[in-house]
Amino acid sequence: MTSDLTRARIRSAWLFLAPMLLVLALVAAWPLARTFYFSLTDAELSRFGDYGFIGLENFLAESRGVTYGILADPLWWVAVKNTLLFALVSVFFETVFGVIIALVLNASFPGRALMRAAVLIPWAIPTVVSAKMWAWMLHDQFGIVNDALLRLGLISAPVAWLASSDLALWSVVAVDVWKTTPFVALMVLAALQMLPRDCYEAARVDGIHPVRVFFHVTLPLIKPALIVAVIFRLLDAMRVFDIVYIMTGNAEATMTMSVYARQQFVDFQDVGFGSAASTLLFAAIALLTVIYLMATRADLGGRAR
Amino acid sequence: MTRLLKGAGFWLLVAAILFYLLFPFYYAVLTSLKSGSAVFQVSYWPTELDFSNYVRVFTEQPFARNILNSLLVSFAVVALSLSLGLGAAFALGRVRFRGRSTLLLTILGVSMFPQVAVLSGMFELVRGLGLYNNLLSLVLSYLIFTLPFTVWVLTTFMRNLPGEIEEAAILEGATPFVLVTRIFLPLLWPAMVTTGLLAFIVAWNEFLFALTFTLTNTQRTVPVAIALITGGSEHELPWGNIMAASVTVTVPLILLVLVFQRRLVAGLTAGAVKG
C-alpha cells in the first residue's frame, strides 16, 4: 500500500471516530469537567446557576476555630471506610465463589449446559430487583432467612439484618456477591477453557492431587484473566450505589461514597459539596485505573492479529 | 468407594451452587403469587396461585407505561451505541495511527466513571437542554456507560477479522464507508447482537440517573418504578406488588439471556480476557 493510501485511510478513520468522540465529549467529558468546576464553587440546587468561586473550601476550610469541608466531615470518612470494606470483601468472596463455580462448570457432567444457563440468571436480574428481593428475604419480621435460621435452630430470635449497624453492610455485601459472582465465574471459565490440556494429562498420570494441580498449574495460568476480572469488579464496587440505596437508603452503617455524594447534591441541595465528594471518588477510581493501565499497557497497543 | 464419595460430593456442590443462585428468584415468584396477607406467612413451597398482585401492579400505577419507557430508552440507547460504535471500532480496529492505543485507553477509562461523578454536570446539561423529566435525558446519559464498552468490544471483534477480504475490497477501490457497511457489517452481526444485548441490559437496569432525571410516574423507567412502589391501604407493605413487578420485568430478561447465552458470554469475556 502506498503512503498516500495510508494517509487517506487515517483521515477516514478519524472521520469515523468523530461522531463517537463528539457524543462522548458531550455526555462524559463536559459533565465531568463541570462537576470538577462545581466542586470549587458554592453552587446550590435551590438557586441553580447563581454561584461563586470559593476555591478548595468544599474540601477543607477553617473559620473561627471550626474546620469544615468534606475532609473534616466524619461521615465522609465513614463512607470511605464502608466503600473500601464493601469493595474488598465483596470482591474477595466473588473471586473465591467465582473460581469454584468456574471449576465446576469446567468439568464435564450431565446437565452442564443447564447449570451454565442458571449461572447467568443472577447476573441478568436488574440490580434494583435483586436488592428488593433480598430486602424481602432479609426482612426482620417476615423474611424467609430468619424463618429458616430459626427452624434450623441457628438463631434464637429474629435478626434485623438491615437495621443493625454491624450486619447491614454485610447484608448488602451478600447481595452484591450473589449478583456478581456469575460475572467472575464466566471470566474465569473463559480462561480455563483456553488452557492446554496436555499438562493436565501429565499431572493426572503422575497422580498429583487435584488440589495441588489447581494451585500449581491452573491458578498461575488463569492469573492474568483473574486479575483483570478482579480489577474490573473492584472499580465497579467502588462506585456502588443502587444496591445500597434501595436496601438501606442513606443509613450511615452502609453509606458509600456514591450515596454520600448524591445525598449532598440532592437531599441537601449542596451542588458544590456534592460535586467535591464526587470529584474525590472519581480521583480515587481514576488513580486505580491509571495504575492498572500502566501495568498492562504493553498489551493494548494490539497488533491486528 | 472414594470415587463414589467424590461423585456424591461433587453433586452436592452442584446442588448447593444451583440452590444459591436460583433460590432468591424462586422465592420472589412464590411471593408474587400469594394473596393479601398470605404474603406474611413464610412458606417454602407454592401454596396458591393468586395473580391479584400482578393485576394490582398494572392497575395501581402506570406500570405498563413504565415498561414501555424502559423499552424505548433501551432500544434508543442500543441503536445509538451500535451506530456510533461501529464506525469507531472500524477506525480503532483496522487502521493504525498515532495515539490509537491512548484513545482506546481513554475510552475504556470512561467506562470506569462513577456515575455520581457526572451527576451534577449532567444535571446542568439536562436542565440546559430542557430535557428534565424527559426520556431523552436518560438516552443521553446512558451513553456514558454503553458507548465505551460497545466501542471496546466491537474493536476486539473487528481486530480478529481476517485481513484478506478487506485488502481485496480496497484493491477494487472500495471507499471506507462501503468497507464498513458492506464488508464488515455482515461479518460483525454476531458481535453487534452481543454488544447490543449487553447495552440493552445496562440501559434496562440503570437506576441513579433515572432516579435523578425523571420525576413523574408516567416518565419513570422500570427500576425507579419498582423502587418507589409504596403501600396500599391494606395493612401491609406491598411486598406482593413489588415482587410481582420484579418478576414481570425479570422473566423476559432471563429468557433473553438464556436464548443468547453463548453470545453474551463471548461478549462479556471479549472485553476483558486478552487473547
Place this chain on the structure above:
Amino acid sequence: MQISISCGAVGVELELCREGVSAWEEQTGNRVEIVSTPNSSTERLALYQQMLAAGADDIDVFQIDIVWPGILGGYFIDLAPYSDGAEKAHFPNLIENDTVDGKLVALPWWTDAGVLFYRRDLLEKHDFAPPETWAELTAIAGTVQQAEREAGNGDLWGYVWQGRAYEGLTCNGLEWIDSFGGGTIVADDGTITVNNSRAAAALDLAASWVGSISPRGVLNYDEEAARGVFQSGRAVFMRNWPYAWSLAQGQDSPVRGKVGVVALPAGSPDGQRSACLGGWHLAVSRFSEHPAEAADLVLFLTSAERQKVRAVRGSYNPTRPALYEDQEVLGVSPFFDTLYETFETANPRPARATGTRYNRVSFAFSRAIHEILSKGIEPAPRLAELERDLLRLSRGGQW
C-alpha cells in the same frame, strides 16, 4: 385546561386526593392529573428539589411537608391575592409557618401530631391504664409483652415506632427529648441546645427499648412498617400519626375495635408532653402555566367542606379549629376532642430557625440518635459531637 398535582402515595391518602380532585374537576370543568410521588418524605423532597431547580412545570400544585416552606418557599407563588382571607380560618401557627418573607407560600391541608396508639383489649386484660410517662410505658409494654408471650403469643412486641435514620426518627427523638425538658435541638434564636443532660437521659431510656420491648428491626422502620406490625396484632403500643387510626379501624383490620389513642407520654409525672408537629400543606409552583386555576384548586382542597370529608373518611386532622367541634368528625375520631390541645400546641421542628439547612440538621440529628440506639453508645458524648457537627453546619450558629 389541565393542571397536575402531586399528592400522597399511600392508599387512603391517594384515594382521598383523587376524590377531592374529582369534585373540583366536576365543579370547574378543568382536568387534573395526579402525579404520585414517593412515600418517604426525604425522597419526596429530593424529587421536588431537583424538579424545581430544573424549572420543570410538570407539577402545578405541590403537597409539601410542614417543614419545607423554609426550604422551597422561593419556588412558590404568593397565595394571598387568591385566598380572599381564607387563611384566617386555619390554626394561626400553621399560617405563620406558611408565611415566608411576608408571602403566603402554602395553605395547610391537614395537620398532624405524633400520638400513641395502644391495644385497649390487652391493657384491659392486664389491668393497666394508658401510660402517663415514658417510664410507665416501658414497664407496661414489658409486662404485657412477657405475659402474652408466655401465653403463646410469641410474635408480640411491646412498642413499635419509627427508628430508621430519616425524618421520622427526628420526630420521635424530638418528642422524647422535649418531653424530658431537653429542648428542640435548636432554639428559635438559632442557639444549639441539643447537648444537655435531659436529652441524654431521654435517649438512654429509648436505647433501652431496642431489643427488649421493641424489635431490633425497629431501627429500620418507617411509619408504614410500624403500622404493619401494630395492625397485624404484633405490638401493644405504637407511636404514629393519626392517619393510622382509620386504617386500624378498617373492615379487614385484625385489631379493629381494639385500639385506643392518647397523647404521647411525658418525661416525668409532672413533666410536659410533647408531640412533633407534622402535616401537609399545598403550594403552587411559580413555574405553573395556570397559577390562577392551581390556586383555586388549593383553596378548594383546603376548604372546610373537603377537610371534613378527609377527617371523616381518613381521620386526617383538619387545620381549622371549627371542625374540631363538628359532631360527625368527632364521631369517627373521638380522640380529636380529647387531643385537641395536642394538635393545637404540637411542637414545630426547628425548621424556621435553621432555614434551608434544616434538612442537614435533621439528618445529623437522626443519624446521631440512630447511632446511639443501634450501637449502644453513651448518649452524652455523642450529643456533644452532634453539637460540634451543628456548629460546623451553621457556620458557628449563624445559620
